[in-house]
Amino acid sequence: MEKAAVQGDGLLIPVCLTLYCHEPGLINQLIDFDKFLHGDEDQKLATAKAILAGFQTAGFIYLKNIPITASTRAHVFNTSAKLFRLPTADKMAYAWTTPEANRGYSAPGREKVTQLTDMAEVDKMRQAAPDIKESFEIGRDDEPGHPNQWPHEAGELVGFKRTMLDFFDECKALHVEVMRAIAVGMGLDDAGFFDRFVDVGDNTLRLLHYPAVDKKVFQINPGQVRAGEHSDYGSITLLFQDSRGGLQVKSPTGKFVDATPIEDTCVVNAGDLLARWSNDTIKSTIHRVVEPPHDEEGGDVYPPRYSIA
Numbered sequence: 012m013e014k015a016a017v018q019g020d021g022l023l024i025p026v027c028l029t030l031y032c033h034e035p036g037l038i039n040q041l042i043d044f045d046k047f048l049h050g051d052e053d054q055k056l057a058t059a060k061a062i063l064a065g066f067q068t069a070g071f072i073y074l075k076n077i078p079i080t081a082s083t084r085a086h087v088f089n090t091s092a093k094l095f096r097l098p099t100a101d102k103m104a105y106a107w108t109t110p111e112a113n114r115g116y117s118a119p120g121r122e123k124v125t126q127l128t129d130m131a132e133v134d135k136m137r138q139a140a141p142d143i144k145e146s147f148e149i150g151r152d153d154e155p156g157h158p159n160q161w162p163h164e165a166g167e168l169v170g171f172k173r174t175m176l177d178f179f180d181e182c183k184a185l186h187v188e189v190m191r192a193i194a195v196g197m198g199l200d201d202a203g204f205f206d207r208f209v210d211v212g213d214n215t216l217r218l219l220h221y222p223a224v225d226k227k228v229f230q231i232n233p234g235q236v237r238a239g240e241h242s243d244y245g246s247i248t249l250l251f252q253d254s255r256g257g258l259q260v261k262s263p264t265g266k267f268v269d270a271t272p273i274e275d276t277c278v279v280n281a282g283d284l285l286a287r288w289s290n291d292t293i294k295s296t297i298h299r300v301v302e303p304p305h306d307e308e309g310g311d312v313y314p315p316r317y318s319i320a
């Protein structure tokens with residue numbers, strides 16, 4: 012679901028991402044996905060075309076009326092928060108291991124998301140402005156040689172695995188449907204053209220927690236981010252974000268614009284693979300997470316942000 016993110020030990024791993032903005036060339040696409048799934052032929056086609064147009068312009072869209080219910084999403088966010096509440100030592104027992112596996116826990120400071128590929132440059136950037144986040148990656152559960160790092164199910168974490176595997180499956184199904192919309196939008200005869208490339212479920216479910224952070228951190232260091240600028244490496248990313256804000260998308264003019272959270276929507280962005288598949292007619296847009304745009308609570312600290320890619 013998600014470009015290379017660079018782990019603290021110098022390994023490249025996949026990462027992910029999202030938008031909403033008013034910059035020319037970037038879209039304000041809020042698309043009713045139910046019209047693709049259950050509408051008449053005209054609605055299906057119009058919706059598919061809007062989705063494709065969104066990916067060809069901003070590279071980001073918002074979908075509403077997706078089949079994954081609000082209560083499921085709330086439950087998955089709550090379950091994610093429970094995992095991140097574990098003591099660090101417990102989480103480290105499930106530490107992310109290798110890029111091939113791309114599963115498990117990455118503690119704050121370990122992963123630096125960036126477009127840089129020179130490891131010395133990446134290390135310099137990590138020193139100057141580490142990402143202020145922790146993440147937990149889950150892959151398909153039946154991949155030989157790469158077991159998921161399931162946390163011990165006691166206390167608050169009872170049911171974690173079932174919750175995440177069910178959500179993984181729902182996201183996988185939605186992924187296949189969005190790819191079908193792209194195929195229809197492209198005018199391909201076979202709406203299922205992309206199915207065979209995406210239905211194995213080689214996806215990454217990425218739980219993200221951006222801990223509460225002292226506002227001074229951003230004032231002292233103008234380069235400080237919660238997650239560095241990057242493009243995602245895969246076909247598409249489905250991104251669920253809380254209401255905190257901070258996600259930004261790079262416009263064609265090079266300016267970062269806010270991808271403001273919209274309740275009850277899923278942000279979907281195209282990744283590098285889909286850009287390649289489409290001969291770069293679809294855009295894999297650079298995005299990042301910075302301090303929240305609104306300081307609702309006041310005080311010295313920004314509250315945490317949770318998202319799931």
Ligand SMILES: O=C(O)CCC(=O)C(=O)O
Pocket residue numbers: 013026027028029217219238243250252258298299300317318319320
């Ligand atoms: O947390 C977010 O909103 C963005 C996360 C992201 O872009 C990523 O993990 O690739």
Ligand SMILES: [Fe+2]
Pocket residue numbers: 013026027028029241242243298
């Ligand atoms: Fe991303």
